[in-house]
Amino acid sequence: MSTPYMPVIIYCENRHVWNGSLQKVHELLRMGDLAAFVGIVDDGGFAESARRRGVSASTLSRSVTRLEEQLNVTLLRRTTRSIEITPEGAAVLAEAREILDRSESLQEIATSGQAPAGPLRVNAPVPYVLHVLAPRLPEFRAQYPDIQLSIDMTDMLVDLIGSHADVAIRLGPLPDSEMLHRPLGRTAWKLVAAPAYLDRHGWPETPADLAKLEQVRFAIPEHINTLRFANHKAPVRVSPALTAGNGEAVRQLVLNGLGIARFSDFMIAEDLRAGRLVELFPGQLDVEPLDISALYLTRVSGLRRLGVFLDWLGTIGEG
Template structure:
């Protein structure tokens, strides 16, 4: 049957206004348009809802029963719209966020208490993964991705950039000596990523150009694992500032070959599926991150 909201509104407006002319004015429509909507409704229901005379309009017995249900339907729709409007003012619901372990630990987790205070009705679900996930398969609302983006089906919002540096612990440098040139690194234990291979091209300037491909003696899939190894004095590593800034501030990790290091900054973006209207709980989270990370 597929009765439309427009037809139901026309029916109620005519009953409550007492005439087609008054109903049309109330709805902001033409008299003919309101009349056609009412006629379509009666045809779909295969019944007469209103008896119309030159003087007045009155409900049939079927129309009286249908009016009660129609008012209930319209009231439910209005309530739902008000509920959504309230959620836009005070976002609520479950928000599933995915990020690589290092970014989650060092960038997102420190911001969670302030976000929870600002939006107490949002339930956060934090998930970590070292690879780019399928948002739909993992039922994820927002994923934080580091580096170039390749998935055109997703909408992306830039959050910040983070510089990449070559680092080692003071204990390692005391034991093995501080490298004075890029070539000196060949005599050191290098820590690198199992994948992607692009992370094993360090931003070091030399005869080879502005990138130096390394052959790691020890690899890991997670930057956090490499950070912990570097802190334990296991070798020289190349990591992003977002996970090592506090280590450098405390002196637990020291930058090496600073003059030879090219200023390379990783782009960090939030990605989510393209929607005509972004859910309030997602929008406020993205705004929150962008303001504090940007």
């Protein structure tokens, strides 16, 4: 007796649209059409999805039309400028994601004896990519040459589905959400300056002496500019030299002798080792280390390529 196929049901407005088997799904619905529909919704429209996929918008339109005809429902309301998903479309979308994820999981199982392969989309803060990931990625590529990494850099928390990311690396406390996460370590804060800057303006002997210097400030988040020290009730106020909206810009300005600033350890570890920067009052900053975490979605947590990437991230820690 042959093994029965797993039943799949697609619901629309509390009624069954179709009830059958994976074999019948394969016969009725094209996986490419389901993927096209999901991609159009995630990308916010036909034109953007077509650009990302390297196909024509008319090709995607035909895929959606086939789905609508086969399921006998309207999935999307289309205008010249936007799309709107119908209630039926939202129900089908959830099932389509599950079908596509199941298909990918089955492919993973079928190739379990082979090396992990396929695309993996990573989102991470700019400094983490430049100072932690980039120097070590040759090791990962050598070990897993068939994994096609795509790295997007942003310091903002992103919607993993909307940004097409499989995993996001984040610093600091995590928001309440349904996303899974894996701790990757912690990074301490350090207050630093260029030796030449201190030679010109004076080397501080106590934290209070910092008031005689100038600070290169972060535009956001503002709290990074606050300098609190153990055994000091109030923060030390330092006049701003200038402000930059990017952590790497702040670092370059400090390296060029424009003031002092505090950074996550991994951002300036090489600079300290090379003597380009010096740490001021080691161990005296009164600020909690930053947690480093990898966030990912339940629906992709079983992918082998994601699993090996998360394991590798755990080995490199905070750099």
